[in-house]
Amino acid sequence: MRLGINLGYWGAGMDGDNLAVAQEADRLGYDVCWAAEAYGSDAPTVLTWVAAQTESIDVGSAIMQIPARQPAMTAMTAATLDSLSGGRFRLGLGVSGPQVSEGWYGVKFDKPLARTREYVEIVRRAMTRERLSYEGEHWTLPLPGGPGKPIKLTVHPEREHIPLYIAAIGPKNLEQTGEIADGALLIFPSADHLEETAISYLRAGREKAGKTMEGFDVSPTLPLAVGDDVKGLADMFRPYTALYVGGMGSRKQNFYNQLAQRMGYEKEAAEIQDKYLDGDKAGAAAAVPHQLIDQTALLGPVERIAERMQAYAAAGVTTLNLAPAGFTLEERLTALRAGTDALERSGLA
Numbered sequence: 001m002r003l004g005i006n007l008g009y010w011g012a013g014m015d016g017d018n019l020a021v022a023q024e025a026d027r028l029g030y031d032v033c034w035a036a037e038a039y040g041s042d043a044p045t046v047l048t049w050v051a052a053q054t055e056s057i058d059v060g061s062a063i064m065q066i067p068a069r070q071p072a073m074t075a076m077t078a079a080t081l082d083s084l085s086g087g088r089f090r091l092g093l094g095v096s097g098p099q100v101s102e103g104w105y106g107v108k109f110d111k112p113l114a115r116t117r118e119y120v121e122i123v124r125r126a127m128t129r130e131r132l133s134y135e136g137e138h139w140t141l142p143l144p145g146g147p148g149k150p151i152k153l154t155v156h157p158e159r160e161h162i163p164l165y166i167a168a169i170g171p172k173n174l175e176q177t178g179e180i181a182d183g184a185l186l187i188f189p190s191a192d193h194l195e196e197t198a199i200s201y202l203r204a205g206r207e208k209a210g211k212t213m214e215g216f217d218v219s220p221t222l223p224l225a226v227g228d229d230v231k232g233l234a235d236m237f238r239p240y241t242a243l244y245v246g247g248m249g250s251r252k253q254n255f256y257n258q259l260a261q262r263m264g265y266e267k268e269a270a271e272i273q274d275k276y277l278d279g280d281k282a283g284a285a286a287a288v289p290h291q292l293i294d295q296t297a298l299l300g301p302v303e304r305i306a307e308r309m310q311a312y313a314a315a316g317v318t319t320l321n322l323a324p325a326g327f328t329l330e331e332r333l334t335a336l337r338a339g340t341d342a343l344e345r346s347g348l349a
Contacts, residue, residue, distance in 0.1 A: 079162075177202060246272040247281075
């Protein structure tokens with residue numbers, strides 16, 4: 001099992017330290033550094049900045065939002081980043097959510113599976129450097145009846161095939177991801193529930209495409225905090241968990257809330273959401289069960305984290321992405337080093 005890091009969103013309050021964290025991960029031999037985007041910082045700019053100041057670690061978008069860019073633009077960005085980084089770019093895609101897609105980008109959040117499939121097909125076709133033409137439900141290239149003509153990408157990527165990941169949570173999205181992508185970006189993964197909440201659907205998608213799970217990268221992100229007080233460490237992530245389970249979406253459509261329900265927290269997920277959407281964020285955080293946080297983060301002494309890593313590897317994880325927590329840069333770097341120490345102790349390195 002490989003290790004990665006996830007810097008999250010730029011502008012989250014730890015920006016001055018993020019480059020140092022990425023550079024230390026590079027020195028320690030971490031496999032990939034991911035950056036996110038929502039409606040603040042964009043991922044490609046951050047990844048370019050990191051790639052320019054590291055040597056061997058891959059850089060990946062987790063995610064570049066599908067409603068934010070035309071697929072040909074994403075292919076251009078991926079090819080450019082891969083070329084500038086010396087073949088170290090990984091393209092992570094996702095549909096975002098209805099509030100961001102429609103409220104920020106003005107793109108209807110309809111038929112996300114079909115839209116994702118077409119988007120991936122166009123990106124991959126563009127990356128072959130053949131003249132681009134496509135006829136689908138959501139995109140037609142070139143537009144009919146006008147001056148447009150098939151054009152080919154002029155940039156030469158470092159590699160013929162850039163690894164393509166999709167952020168997936170729901171069963172149908174997971175199955176399609178297994179079918180059309182090279183890897184899956186997962187969030188709030190529990191080793192105890194990973195088979196029924198994710199792996200089984202990914203496997204079904206692989207089988208649909210006539211493939212096995214061999215070579216497919218199951219790549220979840222987990223917060224990491226090191227210390228002896230597991231309960232106290234878990235409490236650090238109450239606001240984070242409450243934000244996603246309670247506030248990322250509406251009462252009718254919150255993918256993270258639905259995931260918590262599939263893990264057996266139906267009553268708790270409803271309470272968290274009710275409190276959060278009613279404006280009681282502190283109450284929502286207090287309502288998050290300790291077990292839910294502990295199941296979806298790496299908490300405790302290095303020995304405990306090593307045991308948890310073994311459980312994730314046994315569940316089918318191939319790249320474990322860590323989000324090292326701490327109030328200072330040194331605390332984050334210490335957590336990062338503990339991650340490699342735990343991997344070595346687990347026997348998975």
